[in-house]
Amino acid sequence: MNVTSADDDTYDVLIIGAGPSGAITAHAVAGAGFKVICLEQGDYALPSDYPANFDMWELVARGHWQAEPNRRRNPADYPLEVSDTDLAPSMYSAVGGSTIHFSALWARLAPSDFRVRTLDGVASDWPISYETLSPFHDKVDDFIGVSGLEGDPAYPEGYAPKMPPLPLGKFGRRAAEAMNALQWHWWPHANAIPSQKIGSLAACARWGTCTQGCPEGAKASFDLAYWPSAIKAGAKLVTGARVSKITTDASGAATGATWISKGEERHTKAKQVVVCANGIGTPRLLLLSASERHPQGLANSSSLVGKNLMLHPNCAVIGYYDEELESWRGPAGSAASSMQFYETDRSRGFVRGSKMHACPTPGLLFNGVDPHRLLPFEDLWGPSFHQVIRDARNAIFWAANIDDLPEESNRVTLDPTLRDSDGIPAPKISYRYSENTLKIRDFTVARLSEIHRAAGAKKTIEINDLQGEPGHLLGTARMGSDPKTSVVDEYGRAHDVPNLTISDGSIFVTGGAANPTSTIAALALRNAEKLAQTLLAAN
Template identity: 50%
Template sequence: MAKEDRSRDEIADVLIIGAGASGSVAAKHLAEAGFKVVCLEQGRKIDPGEFTGDKPEWELTAQRDWHPNPNVRDLEEDYPIETSDSDVNPLMFNGVGGSTILYAAHWQRFKPSDFHVKTLDGIAEDWPFSYADLLPYYEALDIEMGVSGLGGDPAYPPGKAPPLPPLPINKAGRKAAEGMNKLGWHWWPSPNNIPSRAYNGRNPCVRRGTCLTGCPEGAKGSTDLTHWPAALKAGARLVTGARVSQIETDGNGLATGAVYFDRAGRERRQRASVVIVCGNAVGTARLLLLSGKGSNSALANSSGLVGTHLMMHPYAAVNGLFDEPLESWIGPSGQMIHSLEFVESDPSRGFLRGGKWQVMPSGGPLGLRAGYTGKAIEDHWGLNLHRSTKQTFGRSFEWGITAEDLPDIANRVVLDEALTDSDGIPSPKIIYKNSDNTRKLLDFHVARAREAMGAAGATDITSTSLMRDCGWHLMGTARMGHDPETSVVDQWCRSHDVPNLYVMDGSTFVTSSASNPTATITAIAFRAVSHLIAHRREQEIAA
């Protein structure tokens, strides 16, 4: 008779829900500090050999198998999302490493001003800490991740350079820089969580440019590679195929663990002294809403703000075509150079806050955006493919524009009344509309990026003012702050209402910056976990 597995009956010191960027960082550091850690992940572990970036069918599989929109990908581990009331589709991946599996690995920090938007511009709210408070964790994670980049960017305060030299900016990056130099506008070789040389057992980038559909080289800094091996070695237990349906609490309002379904459809429970939710701003809001009791309709919701203030970084793109070959299929598909010229507020422009630009390659014959623009594949097929390839292949690049998304209480995640996942759990519904400020911001930045393309010598310039499939950056639905009446968690990511419940993902963001959030998500998680470790003896837990 096989020995019965009673490991799930054990009470974990810490239960982490979600094995993505922040969950991975939390698991590693808690396990290494001696905590008994269990992590529940609804997806599975992906082998790098499954990725098709090194195979001829790569651009076709990007249309479905590795599409970042779960409604298109529609895997067993995905949950459907109702988006008919949203201007933007949320993008994510469920699996060990979370959305770092499919991200482009831009490793941009927030700027100091991003933490003090209300003080500087009289809008939104200030964060409960500063850039200086987060700096040691930014720098430590650069080393843990193996970030490549060039120190000294004048848009940031002085600090330590990344541990690895920058990736080449390629011909496309140099061409873009020529235009910026003519205009006198800021640009800098970009930091990427992609090693420029072998690092901690990971291969160096071979610049195939297929980062957005997974890295077959095992080079890109997805946290299944950067953090989970160390977490498991230190004793963390990772349970895959575990879809959490509810966080449980006791009569004193303290978290006692979670209920989940395994892939055989069986309901399980994992008990724990502390629960950390790392499900992204959609998944975390959904779980807190599912776990609610009484009139507040969500767990940890005395403020009434769980699920509100969703931010998703509206994204525009300006593409330029050039007479000369730029080898613009060469990667990484992470940023080659970036610009923060127009990232700060200038009220004379008619809107507040700004946007970050990044140069990205044009990709293969179907194009970098073929997998998630919603454009019909017939437009890049047959005679149309040959015509387009002859005219454009390797001769264009993109200035991508990430717009700072201001928090709006009306933009939110709710539970859909009809849609469910394969386990019958209510699915999230996204209600999200771009503000007048966002539309003005995007129009301004698209016009400036077209100027930059012209200055670089583009012979043809096209632009997209808003990509619908652009909601990579999910933020704000369990915002942090000092006041329990206006926030869900405190500066250490601990719930104001449930002292042993933490949220350590982008849900906690007060504002969105214009920068890619993953470096900041992980730095905040590292800071919060370090505080939890240091104050373990003071942590309140259920009896």
Template identity: 85%
Template sequence: MDAALEEDVYDAVIIGSGPSGAITAHTLAMAGFRVICLEQGDYALSSDYAANHDMWELVARGHWQAEPNRRGNPADYPLNVSDTDLAPSMYNAVGGSTIHYSALWSRLAPSDFRVRTLDGVADDWPISYDKLAPFYDEVDDFIGVSGVEGDTAYPEGLSPKLPPMPLGKLGLKAAEAMNELGWHWWPHANAIPSQKIGSLAACARWGTCIQGCPEGAKASFDMAYWPAAIKADAKLVTGARVSRITTNESGAATGAAWISKGTQYHTRAKQVVVCANGIGTPRLLLLSASEQHPHGLANSSGLVGKNLMLHPNCTVIGYYDEDLESWRGPVGSVISSMQFFETDRSRGFVRGPKLHACPTPGLLFNGIDPHRLLPFDALWGANFHHVIRDARNAIFWGANIDDLPEESNRVTLDPDLCDGDGIPAPKISYRYSENTLKMRSYVMGKLVEIHKVAGAKKLVEIVDLKGEPGHLLGTGRMGQDAKTSVVDEYGRAHDVPNLVISDGSIFVTGGAANPTSTIAALALRNAKQLIATLNEAN
């Protein structure tokens, strides 16, 4: 191991190499600052992706399983999920959980930033959609988002750089049903290039996006940002499990202590940027308690780890007589709908879901067996051809449920469970709220309605969709008041000015949109402000 990692004082040490860590490293390095990123996982090689193997769906349920407790890779840390309604998904590797994401690329809506003002619940963000829009645009252009401009669910100006993915037979079928109902729909934007751009290839429609793209066409951030960041001289260290953020007598952050292959190291830096996701970040802050920060680093508000939001999802899978080529990728949504995402109190709940129509490539897609209502033996023999035919004639209409923050939903340190280096593991305490359950029940009815209008011959309703998503939000929320938030609008910890948090934990509300686009935009905004801070210090 390079001795300079301990002797040097970097301008910034970044913890976690997912989308926010990659963008932060790239932005700071391009501005000429010396940055180092510590990642406890390693590179995920495209040659190892499940799609390269025979019986790839079974392979995907082992090493590529989305839930760390079931996967058990050496880079993972375990989670105590005995007190949660939903087991979180995440992945430790260069690029973070974007190795696993389906690359649906949607933004929060303007109303998501003003939930307290509009609906009288939760809290408003300290920033608006308009403030974040330029950063959304910059990230979109860099990675090459595919889509169609003019979505009426968003303000003017949202214009993806690349042409959209084909709607295909499935998308046309789904869109026709929405037209008949008179409901909003739009071709979904995807962080998957329809044409080659930068280090990313054009989509070849493998349909295996969630277990990694063998084509190198999905904007997982090991591909989308890290090559450019490393070219700009950002340093990336893999296999580095951070055990605590170190501080000095005044309580300021001084760097990160970490372990690699049983050896302990310490990397010093002027600024510490935490990008370890909505579970890993509060875990690390709580692990970093000290005399100056007795309840955990940056936790004078007592909110570190609280207000966990997970986006519980549901789906109705419909099977049709015609061949919809449901095996074609990308796995992410071909069309989406924001028909019900704004509050309508006559429905009995506040806020609302985002709907999306997706392919169903393979019989065991995402660990779901759509024929699981049949006995195992009924899937084979004479029935096998019927099973195959049904699988390619299906539409997976799913919904993201807007998961409002509640302090009782939280991440704490487990008193007994530890990772492979003896570091306390997180315990997840999370229960569905009454608002969540009402919203989910309502949207299940709407998904059934769409399928019936479209002429589905059979429906499988899955109210509690396991194994997804990896939307880990809200456990280090931003705000203007240090008593009611952890960081300010630029991710700077109220208690520790040289500590920045730039992942999904700083969300104030979760919205119904897939969050990676917003995580990326926030990280870019935070990084540009950090450049100004470092320049002032120099």
């Protein structure tokens, strides 16, 4: 295959991946006056195509909108080798990345998440603190219009979302009443869904279909929340561009990227390269970019690229109630969350914990014809059908993220035989639940059931292993101050490659139990502002 130059220009910054971190990087660096290009293997997802626009929206959602690429198989997807994993990763290839699918829960990591080694004697401390990131959280929150309520005692003072919180709704109030009865912490969940119109985002209309894309244009998927402003600032976005390799010169510095579009291989030159391809795509690309100067893969002198994969296994308990709870209303999303069991209490027999959140109940197909269905066929159809519908309307879906501590054996490598549609080696996922993870999960499922009992549920269904969730891909190019024990520094700059930055969830040191996109966004903004300063100093 002949390689042609995409154009004759040398860009100041080449970004790989148009998800949240890529969008924020493009906006910040282009806004500082630099020449920016972003290569994205997917395309724009059109709101008019979202499943909620169709009568059979749940069935449509089981097609090219579902979360796992091996089941979805869209043209932009690459396959994953998942024969050696307890949890098949979820992701979405498009402008906006997996925020097309995310439920927009906008939790921050807790201060303790940055000091796990100091506090609990496991994993490693981050080279930065909650206080370091907080101003960047605030900037992103204000830009996209996060809805929430200040004063959550689970966080330090000063966390004050710009928009008023979304309504708790009937199911949220019932969940909160149960938490009050148990005297457990709860708080209205912060959501990246504006309760009032802001910028390019509409106000939430409570469709309740957030995880299959918001047809109202209210959810802060980053195709809407940041990319219009980034393009207006001068960033160039190229879709349908599958990057196969980051190129380097004789000194080992990055020179740009080779990419494939419609079967033609091209090359784009840049002074700085920023990788924002998620916690699986990023290590895959670094390993694909091995060279004589970087024989183990780009930025991999530590041999840690691809290792320490964290996926946040989820569990849930659905509770069904006699009274009307309108649990079909959005956001979906969470009405309320609890960090009652987030921090370490060694009397429980494990370290770290979980974040619990009360959500609307998934619809009929989730209960019945999903491959991991909860109800046997005879309990779903025929005379039972109307009861199933009533139950789905009057339920609360209490779910939880499990803190997933890093282990080098959980990793991303290149599969020796599996290839994507362009012939590029696919990633192989090796991931097993640890004993600590399983202990957290069992403890958390018992607490979720306890909440339902306190709320008066007439029946519950426990889901110990919630497959297809949650798409949190973390830790495979971790940050740190020591090049021997980390891949990048505190600003995402690769120790081995001076002009390569990584700005996605792969740079997490620990995963916490909070939904990570808020922290990914704050890290990306901090990295991007530092990169802009570096470019300015060089000119």
